[in-house]
Amino acid sequence: MTTNDSIQFTSVAIAQQFLVLFSQVQRNGSEMVAMKSGTMGKGCITVTKYFLFLFNLLFFIFGALIMGFGLWVLFDNQSFIAVLQESSNTVKVASYILIGVGSLSMAMGFFGCLGAIYEIRCLLGLYFTCLLLILIAQVTAGVLIYFQRDRLKFEMSGIIKGMIIHYTGQNRTTEHTWDYIQRSMKCCGWTGPGNWSENLLIKNSSQYLYPAPGCITSVEKWLLDNCGIILGICVGVAVVELLGMILSMCLCKSVVQEDYTKVPKY
Template sequence: MGSACIKVTKYFLFLFNLLFFVLGAVILGFGVWILADRSSFISVLQTSSTSLKAGAYVFIGVGGFTMLMGFLGCIGAVNEVRCLLGMYFAFLLLILIAQVTAGVLFYFNMGKLKQEMGSIVTKLIQNYTDGHEDSLQEAWDYVQAQVQCCGWVSFYNWTENAELMSRINITYPCSCENKSKEDNNSLLPQMGFCEAPVGNGTQSSNNPDDWPVYKEGCMEKVQAWLQENLGIILGVCVGIAVIELLGMLLSIFLCRHVHSEDYSKVPKY
């Protein structure tokens, strides 16, 4: 095997590992986003769902480990160190198996996540308290205002809130208010309960049919968001898997054609 071919192979392997390092950072960032997000329904779900929290920690661990392997792969490729190339191949194989297993488990647990989401939101709506500062309530207010929906299945879910239905005048969740597009651009939605202006007629009860709110529930829109982003996540994972396979092939090819081990090439710090 000519030295020129080996040089081309090792620099291709270096570029693949550099891209691999960047994609590992993307995976790590996705896990951090799940844990740190406080302004979407992900916050609502991860506060009460241990499975989503565990998944976020798995993403962080896999991302960090992937970045480490990309770094070692770069050193092994440029310096032609067989032990690093062999270790790199073995760890890539383990990561690939772990990613496939995690992807399959995540896909088949989507139904469970949807059920957990529905249960959490229903309980949140029932226990929602006007004027009470709570991160979970604020996150759900943000979801309803930005997604332009009300309740989980429909706005009638809010009739299960005893405090809201005890009001004499027409009172509704502020974040559900059906606003025009111009008025809906605010990043900070209204919190708590709002009382509708008194019209010409007299109102003797808080009838939900008179609420000026979005009529569509958030369930379908949240599920559509999950499906859309699941496709993006799976696409990223497939792309990373392809890069991993190419990296494994290049590393084993280079390892087989490095005739002697030279530890003096390993950088000393």
């Protein structure tokens, strides 16, 4: 074997060793990238799961607040709501609806937390569907209230004026509440003091008149002053619901196989 042949054989052997080493490095790099991608994927799923748990906890709290508001509307006797409730069954029905929606929201929050922690696809899908239906119902109710606001104002005026005309002073709950509203808001009647002239039992025994605006102005001012708070609460609830829907779908798609053995047995 000549010197040139030896050099050529050595070069080929070195090249083969280099190719083997390069293929091993490439294979190890691919495995590391795959492991890193899998770790990142699991990390994203874990973050999504706990974020969904947090939003379900917030949804549970919002449900408790809605149910508490419904109970307040139903049992409170020292607010403007009590006057409407005594004069119309609509407010009482609305309070029962609020209590029902709040209870349903609390149940959904609980099952949503359970589905997020234990990665149960059927609970996550049910949670998404219920959230979608509630969001549609809320938007529909808001649109109806907005476009029917003049009619609601007219009906409210009729209820209050009827209560003033039939005011007897016999210590009924609505009469106590209406007196409390007039004192706290420093107003008289609904559109003005002249509303009381239609009552045949209540007569002004004094010649002195104290000027006071109608309570409709004070009530509208109260609503305008608190409109931002009410709107903020509604938008906050809608945002929480949308985020809950997005996270539930992301987690539901990432769950490949359900493991019901992780669910605690009671």
